Amino acid sequence: MTTITARQRLIDAAVEAFAEKGFTATTTRDIASRAGMSPAAVYVHHDSKESLLFTVSLQGHRAALDVIDRAAESTTDPVDRLRAMVYDFSLWHADNSRVGRIVQYEYHALTPAHRAEVATFRRSIEKTMQDALTDGVGQGVLDVDDVPGTAFSLLSLGVDLVRWFEPGGSRSGQELASLHADLAVRMTSR
């Protein structure tokens, strides 16, 4: 049995609202009413509006890191692995474009302490991608001049999806992920 708590309903409402209007433009009244509650109910389950943002952002960062880490461990062949990592990372951003938008665009709205906490996830994501490129170069399969720059560019393809992607648009997430994976292989293969 899956019980959806009031706390979780507020988190879901916050995701909707923050993704649609941005953190600052979202009022706590808006979040409460999307969750079918009174304005005061927000503060029974969450400390503040920023604390709601942190909860969403932390979950999003965790999920994105998890996706790319699993892909990195799925195989040892450098090309297959890179393809899987780029495909899964881009697909996650398409399938979770609302959370992704909050993760990327509301990063600056976090308190410095909370920002520092999610920053560790960002560094891990970059490191995972860099390590995959470095290993592929070491195995003599990939040809990459600038590993950190190329790693960042590959992640950019996925991240930038959250800026415009909407489910039900002219292109599916799988289609875009597949395109990004193809481009990634061309960018890095010998």
Added chain:
Amino acid sequence: MTTITARQRLIDAAVEAFAEKGFTATTTRDIASRAGMSPAAVYVHHDSKESLLFTVSLQGHRAALDVIDRAAESTTDPVDRLRAMVYDFSLWHADNSRVGRIVQYEYHALTPAHRAEVATFRRSIEKTMQDALTDGVGQGVLDVDDVPGTAFSLLSLGVDLVRWFEPGGSRSGQELASLHADLAVRMTSR
């Protein structure tokens, strides 16, 4: 003789403030005080806070389109042209990351009418990139399966710079633009 009008000083202040804190989190008092004026002075020179945003956004869209259009006309060789377009577009986003951030991240804060107006510039930018790829394929020099998707991905590399690029960081704009141009050629060459 270059006279900086009060109107322009307010625009400059708005660019600083919007890029730093976002449109909604920026107060008209903040803009006024950055321009060394009283809160009321804003409304002598601009109709509203959104009208200031529109002015900035329109100038930014115009400049970005201008940059990529000039690059597209600089040569007819498909590879050189693509390299120039990606290099200049990415360099513009690094050199103008504050205006670029406003262009990209505050697009939704425009009124529907103003949003429609800048949207025409966005379509022109995409079309310019698509045409360059299509022509390169037609000349038998480039190999691109998915022209609209690849064009969008190439622009993404530049656009995504505004998310994190800061002048004086570990990498220069030229360095990043050069990387993007190299990647673009690898992504599209036969």
Added chain:
DNA sequence: GTCTATAAATTGATAGAC
């Protein structure tokens, strides 16, 4: 064209009844 003062509305968060 600048200012001070303020209107009118909205905000995040809390108090206290049930």
Added chain:
DNA sequence: GTCTATCAATTTATAGAC
């Protein structure tokens, strides 16, 4: 754990003096 009512602060924008 929910609500209604409200506080205290802040917001965009305007009025009117100089």
